[in-house]
Amino acid sequence: MLKIGHRGAKGYEPENTLIAFEKAIHLGVDGIELDVHLSSDNELIVIHDETVDRTTNGKGKVNQLSLKELKALKIENTAEIPTLTEVFDLVNQLCFINIELKGIGTPKPVIQLISRYISEKNWDYNHFLISSFDWKMLEETHSLDPKIKIGVLTEESIDSALAFAKKINAFAINPYYKLLSKENVILMQQKGFEIYPWTVNSENAIQKIKTFNVNGIISDFPDRIFF
Numbered sequence: 498m499l500k501i502g503h504r505g506a507k508g509y510e511p512e513n514t515l516i517a518f519e520k521a522i523h524l525g526v527d528g529i530e531l532d533v534h535l536s537s538d539n540e541l542i543v544i545h546d547e548t549v550d551r552t553t554n555g556k557g558k559v560n561q562l563s564l565k566e567l568k569a570l571k572i573e574n575t576a577e578i579p580t581l582t583e584v585f586d587l588v589n590q591l592c593f594i595n596i597e598l599k600g601i602g603t604p605k606p607v608i609q610l611i612s613r614y615i616s617e618k619n620w621d622y623n624h625f626l627i628s629s630f631d632w633k634m635l636e637e638t639h640s641l642d643p644k645i646k647i648g649v650l651t652e653e654s655i656d657s658a659l660a661f662a663k664k665i666n667a668f669a670i671n672p673y674y675k676l677l678s679k680e681n682v683i684l685m686q687q688k689g690f691e692i693y694p695w696t697v698n699s700e701n702a703i704q705k706i707k708t709f710n711v712n713g714i715i716s717d718f719p720d721r722i723f724f
């Protein structure tokens with residue numbers, strides 16, 4: 498069962514920062530999860546929200562700020578917002594990267610960046626998993642590169658996620674963990690999909706989800722997955 502650090506290791510370090518990704522790697526994760534948006538000058542930026550207001554000392558929409566403006570902001574007084582390239586270079590193939598497409602327009606530049614790391618830096622497709630709640634962006638991602646591994650996110654319906662996963666030949670289904678039962682996990686796995694629920698944090702919830710034999714767990718506290 499894979500340990501996947503949510504937004505790095507959000508339970509221990511500021512989410513979606515290089516420090517959080519480094520922490521997750523030190524905790525022995527198999528993968529890290531992160532969120533991407535585009536800046537006004539089309540750089541891939543690792544941040545969860547549409548705006549910088551909650552996590553930084555700045556204000557405004559990510560897609561209306563330039564890379565330079567975003568880099569000038571501080572997260573909890575010290576860290577800065579990373580670019581996706583900076584995260585790839587930090588991770589350096591030590592674990593896989595589950596990239597959640599949040600911002601409009603992210604599929605093409607994400608696929609271009611991944612292609613560059615595969616062709617020039619010896620990474621392979623197993624180093625990446627692309628997710629989104631926006632299934633149109635997942636369709637676009639699949640058509641840009643059918644070999645890319647896709648994890649279909651759902652917080653509402655296992656049935657529709659399963660139908661969509663079949664349609665785009667996804668690798669995984671990443672459901673909100675409370676949607677899961679032993680039976681629906683078996684059903685999805687029988688159809689050929691890996692199951693990576695999120696965001697499973699309490700020890701009780703982790704123990705329960707483990708009994709469903711999921712393929713991995715996305716957690717703010719990835720070190721709790723094997724206590």
Ligand code: G3P
Binds near residue numbers: 532597628
């Ligand atoms: O990818 C799983 C999880 O991160 C989805 O929800 O809101 O934390 O991005 P959120």
Ligand code: CA
Binds near residue numbers: 530531532597
């Ligand atoms: Ca996410």
